[in-house]
Amino acid sequence: MGDGTAVYGGIEGGATHSKMVLMSGDGAILAWSEGPSTNHWLIGVEECLVRINNMAVESKRKAGLDVDKPLKSLGLSLSGGEQAGGKRRVIDGMKSAYPNVSEAYHMCTDTFGAIATACEAGGVVLISGTGSNCQLINPDGQNHGCGGWGHQIGDEGSAYWISLRAVKTILDAEDNMIEPSHDITYVKKAMHNFFGVSESFGLLDHFYTNFDKTKIAGFCIVIAQGAAKDKDPLCMELFHEAGVVLGRHILAVAPKLDQTLLNGPEGLKVVCVGSVWKSWDLLKEGFLQGLKPHHNKNVEVKHITLVSLLQSSAIGAARLGAESIQCKLPVDFKSNVNVFFTKSE
Template identity: 65%
Template sequence: MGSAGGDDQAFYGGLEGGATHSKMVVMNGKGAIIAWSEGPSTNHWLIGVEECMRRIHSMAEDVKKKANIDVKKPFKSMGLSLSGGEQEEGQRRLIEGMQSAFPEVSEAYHMCTDTFGAIATACEKGGIVLISGTGSNCQLVNPDGSIYGCGGWGHMLGDEGSGYWIAHQAIKTAFDAEDNLVKPPHDVSYVKDAMFTYFGVTKRYGMLDHLYSQFDKTKFAAFCVKLAEGAQAKDPLCTWLFHEAGILLGRHILAVAPNMDKVTLGCPGGLQVVCVGSVWKSWEAMKQGFLEGLKPRDADDLEIKRFTLLNLVQSPAVGAARLGAEKVQINLPMDIKANVNVFYTHPE
């Protein structure tokens, strides 16, 4: 256990590092946010360890200037919550590199995957991060730091319930119906028209470029926005697609549930699920499917009687700073409730 709060003269840094964008915060020992800085990707798998270090150093200098802190005065600790930050060898190389090349940035470091930062921002005693954006992924983090996952294998093997998955299912359903290979569950007219308009084609053959030679996963997944509009307008096929996505997202939680700590299940409001990604904007269309997907399939599955779905209104950089401070035996005071928006509780 660390001490509550810290030295007024000590400062604690936290970094939310994504594949495209990064955000750094500096906090004081009372848990107050002093300043922010922003920067490009800090995923060391994409840009290399050396470039990642330079970018962290640059953001640290910037945030210290904004906080009126001497740029040569190291933070007491720095939490690095990075996309791709789970591998131990990568953690060692980056932390040792920072301590050697840029000792003025921080005295101590704690590095983890971006999931840990999100959980530390939103939950007191562990929880689940369930991502449904371009792709999908589910990770359980217990209070002792143990982590268990389901999914995250990319569009060739996984991404179930994601924007990509919904878009792919919609297009395949339209193609299969036209080929008379599989009878569609509902009329495909809306999906077919939306597909032609979105991708700028007039015939199905025009889709081949978008599916193969010019495949762009992000653009492909963004077709889900048009399908969400269809679901909102009560198009039966679009409504069905989001219901099916909800089932699969619920099953992600069911998959990791056997590894949950009883403390995590016993939080006020039950299991805390941090929902990340734009597909969650269509929660109402997914709700019944999600609840169906959470139902135990057999005696081996755990029945989750109480849970809360929430999304972040604060950057995971704050949670990263909290984890970094714990590394030096300091418990930064934090108003967890102010960091989240609860959009569903079960039972209602």
């Protein structure tokens, strides 16, 4: 158990926004705070440190704590937090520039925090928000990933990816390069309205001069509305395609699965994180198609349970931070998740 008088912190840091929790040694939540992105690849290490410190100060004040008294540990579960050199720069930077934030640090990618919030001993997390990523963590701590390469060379199945495919479909049709599978009228009008342009050349400013990944990913909301409410065939197809590639992320890590993760009462537990999962009804058919083995390296996953988080993965980050200094924070895993899909065959 964690020290009853000590305070432990955790931060969930995405490409768009971040959230911090403070917890006591008995697992009670003391305070929350929020901030913008803490992905150091997108904003730089120095700005990342400023934002972490700001959230720490705010959460300590909300909890009625001395802002100058360091936390026992701070777990950082950050988008872009997988590279060893980047971890060192962030942690060393915090210790140097903001020594009063925490005594100890543990940094990992955002996928680890999500699994630690939902699963006691390993599982799979599949992120589909602004970007996408998939991570398997086996009970022995070994991890294997698929995706997570960012918007330039990856992010398949994410909001950005869906938005980009919608835009490219329109441009390819206008250029007479590729004939679209469905009428483009709805998506073209929606695209011009969303980006505030009267012709497609106006998009160049958004994708180059004033590029904003989050803004472009926001177009996915419009596409989702077009699929769910107006039943536009092209919008529906874009989400079907996203479902397929998300399913293939699971298929990709399946050969590395420890059998104990498949043999539990829920089968393989997949923690689904990100706003794209709110459109599960639009993704479902494609996702199940993507799960089907399509070459001999694939392992079929017959029993799978998809859950969404009811709590921020900052809780898992705090748990991992505490474990890094040999303290165990109690976590109620079942109350942290919502089961929204189960497939048993």
